[in-house]
Amino acid sequence: MRYSALSILKQAFAGNLGWKPAWREPQPKSHYDVIIxxxxxxxxxxxxxxxxxxxxxxxxxxxxGYLGSGNVGRNTTIVRSNYMLPxxxxxxxxxLKLWEGLEQDLNYNVMLSQxxxxxxxxxxxxxxxxxxxxxxxxxxxxAAELLDRETLKKMLPFLNFDHGRFPIIGGLLxxxxxxxxxxxxxxxxxxxxxxLGVDLIQNCEVTGIRRENGVVTGVETxxxxxxxxxxxxxxxxxxxxxxxxxxxxxxxxxxVLQAFVTEGLKPCIDHVITYGAGxxxxxxxxxxxxxxxxxxxxxxxYAQRGNLATAEHVMEEGVTMIPGLSRVRVLRSxxxxxxxxxxxxxxxxRTSIENLYLNCGWCYGGFKATPASGFxxxxxxxxxxxxxxxxxxxxxRFERGFPIDEAGAGTQPNLH
Amino acid sequence: xxxxxxxxxxxxxxxxxxxxxxxATPVRPAPMAAEEAWHDYAHLRANPRGRIREHxxxxxxxxxxxxxxxDNFTHxxxxxxxxxxxxxxxx
Numbered sequence: 057m058r059y060s061a062l063s064i065l066k067q068a069f070a071g072n073l074g075w076k077p078a079w080r081e082p083q084p085k086s087h088y089d090v091i092i093x094x095x096x097x098x099x100x101x102x103x104x105x106x107x108x109x110x111x112x113x114x115x116x117x118x119x120x121g122y123l124g125s126g127n128v129g130r131n132t133t134i135v136r137s138n139y140m141l142p143x144x145x146x147x148x149x150x151x152l153k154l155w156e157g158l159e160q161d162l163n164y165n166v167m168l169s170q171x172x173x174x175x176x177x178x179x180x181x182x183x184x185x186x187x188x189x190x191x192x193x194x195x196x197x198x199a200a201e202l203l204d205r206e207t208l209k210k211m212l213p214f215l216n217f218d219h220g221r222f223p224i225i226g227g228l229l230x231x232x233x234x235x236x237x238x239x240x241x242x243x244x245x246x247x248x249x250x251x252l253g254v255d256l257i258q259n260c261e262v263t264g265i266r267r268e269n270g271v272v273t274g275v276e277t278x279x280x281x282x283x284x285x286x287x288x289x290x291x292x293x294x295x296x297x298x299x300x301x302x303x304x305x306x307x308x309x310x311x312v313l314q315a316f317v318t319e320g321l322k323p324c325i326d327h328v329i330t331y332g333a334g335x336x337x338x339x340x341x342x343x344x345x346x347x348x349x350x351x352x353x354x355x356x357x358y359a360q361r362g363n364l365a366t367a368e369h370v371m372e373e374g375v376t377m378i379p380g381l382s383r384v385r386v387l388r389s390x391x392x393x394x395x396x397x398x399x400x401x402x403x404x405x406r407t408s409i410e411n412l413y414l415n416c417g418w419c420y421g422g423f424k425a426t427p428a429s430g431f432x433x434x435x436x437x438x439x440x441x442x443x444x445x446x447x448x449x450x451x452x453r454f455e456r457g458f459p460i461d462e463a464g465a466g467t468q469p470n471l472h
Numbered sequence: 473x474x475x476x477x478x479x480x481x482x483x484x485x486x487x488x489x490x491x492x493x494x495x496a497t498p499v500r501p502a503p504m505a506a507e508e509a510w511h512d513y514a515h516l517r518a519n520p521r522g523r524i525r526e527h528x529x530x531x532x533x534x535x536x537x538x539x540x541x542x543d544n545f546t547h548x549x550x551x552x553x554x555x556x557x558x559x560x561x562x563x
Contacts, residue, residue, distance in 0.1 A: 296519035307515040309494065310544075355473055355492045358521040358545045363473045365488050398515045454515040455507075467514050470494060 059163055078243060079123075079250035084257050087283040088116045090437055091275060092290055093262050093298055095119025097128035097238075098415055098422065099290035100245035100256075101430020102437070104162075107252035109431065110438035115254045116284075118277060120261035124242030127292050130360075130392035131423040132315050132337060132349045134328050136173045136233035137198055140189045143448030143460040144401060145196045150445045151428030152232060158427060164244030167237035167342060173328040174203065174212070174227040176377070182332055186228040193230070201229040212329065216379050222333035233328060235339050241426055265301040265412070272302065272411040286437055288413045293358065293393025295416035302409055306416065307398040307454050309469040311352045312391045313420045314362035316370065318384045320344030329377070336373035346384060348374055352394060352420060354470045362391040394420050399459035400472030404433050404442070405451040413437055414451060419472055474542070474549045481534040481554070489532035496525040496539045496558075521545050527555065 057063065057076050067074055090106060092099045095117045106112045119125070135155050137148035159166055177183045190200035204226050209217060217224045250256055257279070264276035265287065274283035291298045293310045321344050328339040338348040350370040353362050367389060375382045397403060397417030402425065404415050415433045418425065432446035442450075448460055454467075465471035478484050495517050501509040521544065528540045537555035542548060 294521075296517070297521055300518070300520075305512075305516045305518060307517065309517050309519050310521075353473065356495065356519070356524055356526060356544045357473070357547075359547060363487070364475070455511045468494065469517075470492060 078247040079256055082255045082257065084116060084118075084255065084260070084277070084279055084282050087274075088255070089114040089284070090286045090288060091115075091282060091284040092117045092288045093275065094290035094292060095123045095246070095256060095258065096126045096290065096292055097124070097242050097245065097426040098292070098418070098429045098433070100124075100242055100249055101426050102288060102290060102415065102433045103249040103254045103256075103430075104245045104252070105431045105434035106437060107249055107254055110434055112438055113253040115249075116282065117249070117254060117256050118260050118262060118275065118282070119256070119258050122258050123246050123256060124239055127392040127394070127422060128242045128426070129239050130315060130390055131238055132339070132347050133235045133238045133341070133423065134173065134233070134337065134339065135168065135236050135424045136230055136328070137424070138173065138175065138189065138193055138200065138228065138230045138233065139462060140192045141460050141462055142196075144462065145193060145198065147428055147432070147445045147449065148425065149196060149198050150431075151425050154427035154431060155236065156232075158244070162244040162248045164240065164247060165237075166240045166244050168234065169236070169342070170232050170234040171327050171339070172229055172231045173233035173330065174208075174229050175330045175332060176208075176215070176224050176227045177332040178222045178224060183226055186226075186332075190228050199231065201231070203227045203229050212327070214324070214378055214380055216377060219376060222376065235328060235341075237342075238423060241423075245426075245430070262298060262301070265298075267302065267409070270410065272409060284411075286411050286413060288415065288433065288437055290415040290433070292416065292418065292422065293395050295395045295414070299414070302407075302412055304407060304409070306414075307403075307451075308395045308417055309356055310358055311354070311394050311396045311470060312357040312359060312362050313349065313352045313394050314366055314370065314389055314391045315347065315349040316367070316386050316389045317341070318346040318386050321346065321384065331373055331377045333376070334373040336370065336377060338374065338378070345387065346381070352396070352470065358393055360391045360393060362389070394418070396469035396472060398454055398467045398469060399461040400463050400465065401460035402429070402449055403451050404429065404436060404446045404449045406436065407451065473547050477528070477540065477549065478552050479530050479533055479536075479538065480552055481536055482530060485530070485533055489530060490538075491529045491531045493527040493529065495519075496527045496555075523550070528552075
């Protein structure tokens, strides 16, 4: 069923009794051309683009919980392409371009709001660094603007400009960045993939990867064995555990990242704002709640909950940047399991095992990448070679000495 | 994560006094070991769910490197030993 203003009107007069479920609930077939493990944003996007762009429709997405039950529904919904390094920036810009046409493409309202992201800086060295980042973006054809203190004061009068230790002296703005409704992204891709014939199999956990003569032939699941030609892993925080089923040891460590939302307020924060003296970022949802977060907790964790000390630190950063936040009540906080890679950048690549493909290492930045990650992973699965914007995101880059380390933190996953 | 850690030298202390480095299982290869061994040590992690060993440093206390054995899903802490005693020099 295609969604349109007319369909809403028709259903309104028909008592809204004619809406159909957005996707089927099929039983798994015995064999698929491609099986994707993980029904989150990236897995669903991969299935959608495989079917739509590359004509491979005999595809199943296998999800151990319900669709979108992991990080795609746990992030702070920020979409941007203000990266610096050549291996990253074209990829994220490709993603942002896909975001810009996504609603029409999916026939689904993902509530993309290009409200702009402002990254604040607090000293001369940091300003130089942000100018460099802005220039790197412009070299890839992405617009970036440097804002001085006076302009910022007009735009964001509520900031603490004269903090004793971290005064705000300017910011880097990417106007096309913004936010999107994260659950709708998962649902939109799921519905789009389902309409093209992809089987979305929920509540089905992969328990093993079957190999014959070293070649992957299918997966053992809680619903029995399912055969496939190609197996694509998009298991985010659980990538190491799924990879281990095929004997892979990956350059990943799983960490917990927390996010927070406050009570609903009238519109007060019009942009996405990031704090340069910490890692704090904040935006206001369409419902009015302030959505914010900061660093990962810093210890290995598979628990989808974080530590109170980190929560306190996040609040302190927020109040340092916007003193008025101290009067706002936090409604909820939650955690997601991040597949932190050794250089802070993702991996979309084949593996040393035939027919086994890998999409992981998204650290805490996977949401913005959802469309491009799906597109490039589908490209790799369909054509057997990397999409040109994802060529640097190789699994063997660590071994070959070509890490993509935006933070410059080295092989220390809890520091990225 | 547990809020209190029992340092073998300083007693029970809040977790915020410690710095966490990461997985304590990789063992530094010999200086002239093959490149694969160094790659394995520097980059690859088993990253299991469940019982793990992690390097922590008590920066606001004795400054000793410790090995904390804990569960990364339930957050239960099983034991804390000095890294030297655990038979491995911390980096």
